Amino acid sequence: MASTEAAGQDAAERDAAAPDAAVPGIPAPGTAGPDAAAPDAPAPHTTAPNATVPNTTGPNPTGSNPTEPDSAGDIAGLEAGLDALDSAPPPRTPLRRLLLHKALPPITAVALILAVWKLLVLARITDDYKLPDPTAVWHSLRQLWLNGTLFDIIWTSVSRGLLGFLAALAIGTPLGLLVARVPVIRAALGPILSGLQSLPSVAWVPAAVIWLGITDSAMYAVILLGAVPSIANGLVSGIDQVPPLYLRAGHTLGATGLRGTRHILLPAALPGYLAGLKQGWAFSWRSLMAAELIASSPDLGLGLGQYLENARTDSDMPGVLLGIILILLIGIAIDLLIFTPLERRVLRTRGLAS
Amino acid sequence: MPPTTTTDRHERTAVASGLPAAVRIEHIHKSFGSAGSGPARPVLEDINLRIRPGEFVCLLGASGCGKSTLLGLVAGLDRPTSGRIELGGTRPALMFQEHALFPWLSAGKNIELALRLRGVPRPDRRPEAERLLELVRLGGAYRKRVHELSGGMRQRVALARALAQDSQLLLMDEPFAALDAITRDVLHEELTRVWSRTSLSVLFVTHNVREAVRLGQRVVLLSSRPGRVAREWTVDIPQPRRIEDPAVADLSVEITEELRREIRRHGKH
Numbered sequence A: 001m002a003s004t005e006a007a008g009q010d011a012a013e014r015d016a017a018a019p020d021a022a023v024p025g026i027p028a029p030g031t032a033g034p035d036a037a038a039p040d041a042p043a044p045h046t047t048a049p050n051a052t053v054p055n056t057t058g059p060n061p062t063g064s065n066p067t068e069p070d071s072a073g074d075i076a077g078l079e080a081g082l083d084a085l086d087s088a089p090p091p092r093t094p095l096r097r098l099l100l101h102k103a104l105p106p107i108t109a110v111a112l113i114l115a116v117w118k119l120l121v122l123a124r125i126t127d128d129y130k131l132p133d134p135t136a137v138w139h140s141l142r143q144l145w146l147n148g149t150l151f152d153i154i155w156t157s158v159s160r161g162l163l164g165f166l167a168a169l170a171i172g173t174p175l176g177l178l179v180a181r182v183p184v185i186r187a188a189l190g191p192i193l194s195g196l197q198s199l200p201s202v203a204w205v206p207a208a209v210i211w212l213g214i215t216d217s218a219m220y221a222v223i224l225l226g227a228v229p230s231i232a233n234g235l236v237s238g239i240d241q242v243p244p245l246y247l248r249a250g251h252t253l254g255a256t257g258l259r260g261t262r263h264i265l266l267p268a269a270l271p272g273y274l275a276g277l278k279q280g281w282a283f284s285w286r287s288l289m290a291a292e293l294i295a296s297s298p299d300l301g302l303g304l305g306q307y308l309e310n311a312r313t314d315s316d317m318p319g320v321l322l323g324i325i326l327i328l329l330i331g332i333a334i335d336l337l338i339f340t341p342l343e344r345r346v347l348r349t350r351g352l353a354s
Numbered sequence B: 001m002p003p004t005t006t007t008d009r010h011e012r013t014a015v016a017s018g019l020p021a022a023v024r025i026e027h028i029h030k031s032f033g034s035a036g037s038g039p040a041r042p043v044l045e046d047i048n049l050r051i052r053p054g055e056f057v058c059l060l061g062a063s064g065c066g067k068s069t070l071l072g073l074v075a076g077l078d079r080p081t082s083g084r085i086e087l088g089g090t091r092p093a094l095m096f097q098e099h100a101l102f103p104w105l106s107a108g109k110n111i112e113l114a115l116r117l118r119g120v121p122r123p124d125r126r127p128e129a130e131r132l133l134e135l136v137r138l139g140g141a142y143r144k145r146v147h148e149l150s151g152g153m154r155q156r157v158a159l160a161r162a163l164a165q166d167s168q169l170l171l172m173d174e175p176f177a178a179l180d181a182i183t184r185d186v187l188h189e190e191l192t193r194v195w196s197r198t199s200l201s202v203l204f205v206t207h208n209v210r211e212a213v214r215l216g217q218r219v220v221l222l223s224s225r226p227g228r229v230a231r232e233w234t235v236d237i238p239q240p241r242r243i244e245d246p247a248v249a250d251l252s253v254e255i256t257e258e259l260r261r262e263i264r265r266h267g268k269h
């Protein structure tokens, strides 16, 4: 406190000495703009070049007391000094350092895992059909690529996953809003929704298969049952964490009812909602893979889960490992490409992440 | 006295009788906690207060005496237990101790949201927001995010957003209490300047006696438990005042004495 004031006073002295010194980003005294002056009330002290404030004869009685032009310029300068001293400079990390700190460690870790794998194979700790050489997995991948089926397999699963996720979004969002805002619905559904979150969605696969057969609909049903509770719960906790001050402020600005929901409540709840979406995607992907593995049938398009199941029945260990790796990589890629940037952007604009 | 019915405070009620007023607070009572959770605790008791159009009134009282509660009632955020509040104009603007700016919007967009909610058509919003930012000397801050602004700048943006409501009455709830002394001084200047240029009426809540005397044309002292209007002073010191002015200091000493007497009363029983 004491040091802030001392620094402020220094700035005040500097500004008093050079009242026209422009501070970056802050208009210099005397440039307050034409609309700062009341058009019908000419300033009585037009001789003072530094006066930002024309001394208008306002409707308030005390307003007619002219402010000394010197003191007005002084205040503007003081204010500019305070603003400059007290604002945080925008933090910037150079791209190279970012790559070095963010990308290098995981790449090193993956390289190490591959090295250990290779060493274990070379040490012949187990049979070849249980632990194939990393190059065998690479060959399986090349095979799929050369067949032209690699992207078909990936796309079948990813399109199912994303479509299911979008449906979960469309259901989970209004559901979350209702649970958060309507006490009766909250009392009725709140505990069920949180309970469902801890139920592994694989458990739904047998039921879905009996109800819907081995069909795409069964897959989507399992995705929905896995993702909707996460998305709804994310929105509920996002709304619960909205500071009441924002709602009061919105209320005084006239944002009540639906306008309040749209302009205040939902934007304020966005960080929690995004966390829910991220988790919802992870659940969608997991449930889908479980469904594809268990309810695999030649009638359905070949997805990653079926590919994995087929490799198992063929005792094709490189194929099994390849399936696992692909499922992992796609899950991570979608998260990194869609959800992480979204979340970072939202948090950064609010000053919640560096 | 018989409790009068509460009117809808957001209606454009022409001030019924007597002198014109920006707000007329009549026989306001407010209690908390009557619904099941223990006995009703009266917080405000028979508050009567009239603010003339264009007047600057400071409401002074110890912490917890019910100042924020009263402002909340005037702002329509809560309902009084009994009594009536008549507004001379539209919904009042309210400024809080914490800036209450929305962090998902830039400084300029915060103001534009207020304009939008007031019904200002889209093409007029940007120029009006820029004008209001210039008014609080933040011409360059349109694109700034809330977290990039200092405490003083945030409160100036909050003031600009409150002005964007174009209300006749501005309610301020200890808006400068969290700022350091020199920034607060600057904001006092800023507020007096903005007020003197408009026809705004201000009800400014504070627990700081000097601040009340520095700003107000009238200082109203609220007692505690229950909150009642204990005394009132008219401040005849001409603006621009400074917080160090001997006249401000003298009146502050007198009011502080009264405030202390008022607080001491509670230690006796």
Ligand SMILES: Nc1ncnc2c1ncn2[C@@H]1O[C@H](COP(=O)(O)OP(=O)(O)O)[C@@H](O)[C@H]1O
Binding pocket: B032, B033, B043, B061, B062, B063, B064, B065, B066, B067, B068, B069, B070
């Ligand atoms: N919503 C509420 N429920 C119960 N008690 C409240 C509520 N709001 C305020 N109070 C009580 O009313 C009294 C006055 O509070 P407040 O108006 O915030 O005081 P001030 O702003 O003067 O510091 C305090 O004792 C506080 O505990």
Ligand SMILES: [Mg+2]
Binding pocket: B067, B068, B069, B173
């Ligand atoms: Mg308070």
